[in-house]
Amino acid sequence: MGRLDGKVAFITGAGRGQGRSHAIRLSQEGADIVAVDICQDIDGLGYEMANATDLDETARLVEESGRKVVARVADVRDADALAAAVEEGRSALGPIDIVCANAGISDYARAWEFSLSQWQNILDVNLTGVWNTVRVVVPGMIEAGNGGSIILTGSLAALKGIPGTAPYTAAKFGVRGLMETLAHELGEYRIRVNAIHPTNVNTRMIHNPTIYRLFVPDADGEVTPEAFREVSAAMNILPVPWAEPTDISDAVLFLASDESRIITGVSLPVDAGAKIK
Numbered sequence: 001m002g003r004l005d006g007k008v009a010f011i012t013g014a015g016r017g018q019g020r021s022h023a024i025r026l027s028q029e030g031a032d033i034v035a036v037d038i039c040q041d042i043d044g045l046g047y048e049m050a051n052a053t054d055l056d057e058t059a060r061l062v063e064e065s066g067r068k069v070v071a072r073v074a075d076v077r078d079a080d081a082l083a084a085a086v087e088e089g090r091s092a093l094g095p096i097d098i099v100c101a102n103a104g105i106s107d108y109a110r111a112w113e114f115s116l117s118q119w120q121n122i123l124d125v126n127l128t129g130v131w132n133t134v135r136v137v138v139p140g141m142i143e144a145g146n147g148g149s150i151i152l153t154g155s156l157a158a159l160k161g162i163p164g165t166a167p168y169t170a171a172k173f174g175v176r177g178l179m180e181t182l183a184h185e186l187g188e189y190r191i192r193v194n195a196i197h198p199t200n201v202n203t204r205m206i207h208n209p210t211i212y213r214l215f216v217p218d219a220d221g222e223v224t225p226e227a228f229r230e231v232s233a234a235m236n237i238l239p240v241p242w243a244e245p246t247d248i249s250d251a252v253l254f255l256a257s258d259e260s261r262i263i264t265g266v267s268l269p270v271d272a273g274a275k276i277k
Contacts, residue, residue: 002030003257008093010034010086012076012133013103015050017203018153020058021245022100022252027067029253031098034089035059036074036082038103042125044118045107046210068093076103076129083136095144098256101133102153106205108214111166119167126171131178138186147190149256152179153248154197154267156235159275164214172197176267183265192264194255199271200232200242237273 009026013019015037023033039052052073059071070089074081090096104126107118130152141148157165158172175195182193200206212223215231233241251270254260269275 002028003253003259004098005030007031007097007256008034008089008095009098009100009256010036010089010096010133010137011100011102012036012074012082012129013038013050014058014071015039015054016058017050017205018198018201018245018248019100019102020054020061021249022102023058023069024061024065025246025249025253026098026100026256027062027065027069029257030067031256032068032093033062033070034085034093034096035062035069035071036076036085036103038075039073042105042121044115044121045105047204047208049105076101076132077124079132079136082132086136086140090140095146096137096141097146097148099133099137099141099148099150100153100252100256101130101150103129103133104153104155104205106165106168106211108164108210110164114167122167123171123174126168127174127178130175134178134182138191141191142186142189145189148192149260150182150186150191150193151252151255152193152195154179154195156197156199156269156271156274158195158197159267159269179267180265187264192255192260194260194264194266194268196248196251196255197267197269197271197275198243198248199236199269199274201248202242202244206232206242235274235277236271237277240272243270243272 014035062069072085157169179195
């Protein structure tokens, strides 16, 4: 028996990174998966987004776990596309019990140096995209009457200001506020709402030249991965440079399972102690 047998999980940003890891981990515990990703680049970002091949690989890995999957291309900024994916998933797999609003992007500059388009893209994906995800799923969860668990992906930047990340930090603070409001509004339906707040995670979002330069601004020439590793490790109390996606997925699994059945409205740092350092 898996901890999520008979459950269906809807995961955004599932093409790679944390989203793929969540899909695999939850499927290993018995959940069927509805996986969505934008599968195209966003103008102005300093790194490539997942593509359709990445999302197909996530679906293959879920099926390898012995579970069913519906994988569709959808941008969290497009509520209609999300709603269509949710409806297809519900028709194929049954009512959605677990929501992982994971999709997110970032870019790096001083607050006044961001362009309007950079600011808007980050808020649209990281905050409005989370709201879109919730609003297309919640009515069906309420109608099904089975309760459920919604897990929003915040960040260390939802708990304290991080220089160079103004729109990202603003959006993630908003995610934390949205989580607490939703916990109040959905409690009567036995739907729990929590947020996880990771430190740096070993994905493409941190391993790119733009963030290397943010963390090591005074470097003479190109910043090496080794230099970034050293500075990233200095953020944390535990002697690790970053979390692995599986570390975050284990926290997601706990919040998705009945082991956390009376936990709601919680901000859970998964941060190697970075919040209190």
